[in-house]
Amino acid sequence: MMWARAVLVFVRVSLAMFVALSFTPEAWGYEHGRSEYGARLHLTSLPARVRLATPVPGLSDGGRGAMLRAMATWSRVVCGASGFSFVEANAGEDAPIEVRAVLSGWRHGPAIGAHTDVESDKFTGNIQRVVIELDATRRWSDAENVPADALDLETVLLHELGHAAGLAHSGQTSAVMRAGLKPGHAPRRALDPDDVAGICASYAAPSWVKKDERLVPTIPRALALFAAIGALGAGIAAWKRGRKARVLSRSDPESARADA
Structure with a gap:
């Protein structure tokens, strides 16, 4: 029963992750020029x-x-x-x-x-x-x-x-x-x-973006990552509960039958 619940949670979260990735825009292809020491090239006097x-x-x-x-x-x-x-x-x-x-x-x-x-x-x-x-x-x-x-x-x-x-x-x-x-x-x-x-x-990058950090829309990908982590966590928790239940059933068969 515990395993069935864990599988169901994993399938649901995986489906949500797949949908999120499906609507995520393609990764940007742009690259910035770099100086001899790797600093990003940019004009300082505008226009x-x-x-x-x-x-x-x-x-x-x-x-x-x-x-x-x-x-x-x-x-x-x-x-x-x-x-x-x-x-x-x-x-x-x-x-x-x-x-x-x-x-x-x-x-x-x-x-x-x-x-x-x-x-x-x-x-x-x-x-x-x-x-x-x-x-x-x-x-x-x-x-x-x-x-x-x-x-x-x-x-x-x-x-x-x-x-x-x-x-x-x-x-x-x-x-x-x-x-x-x-x-x-x-x-x-x-x-x-x-x-x-x-x-x-x-x-025009916000102040929290570092000079050499690419500014890319990442909200859908972040949600997908959180969903994947959540699915993994749910699966591990369900596995641990199932394992604990099996250990208890082996150590106390009468109690296991009564719970059943």
Whole structure:
């Protein structure tokens, strides 16, 4: 009888745990860039100023429109009462983030169309200077329909500005911060929830979240864990009661028959 009750409790709690896990969102795929000593990379001066230092060949505005749209997309992210934003640097104003089209001497290999160099304090991770380089020998597009031999500039700049903010590549296939974009690929001009979660974890985390701790919604998983612990505890308690009853029945058969 005791064993049957223990099994019933275990089945009920296991079912509750399964349901909780079924409705738990997928784990975030975002990762943060790290300094030489492992500190999380982050900008300390917001809004972060960006300058198009070298125009992108083949585009009427040199790529400024695509850059401004990518900046605006990140700037629309709001995390609680806080926000994160980029602004275009005025003429003569210091800009810690520069976008450059490299016409010759591309040093990142033929498979790479864009690259972001981030200089930071190795102890704190404070980002000091960022250079986003674009391979100007490639064909770039800011059209709605990307030509088969071109890369969408807004998509690439959206990705590289994520690196400028301190994000590394994401494991989510739908994320802007997912690595890899080939000529003719459909644009990714909107942020994925994974991208937003990454930025919010860096720039709007509650005070109780440590700098190097990922902020992920964990309530459903916590409930599932508590349910599993409860099921285990219930099973152990029932087993102990059953064992005690068996010991008593062997030591006092008459009492056991009377209880039965």
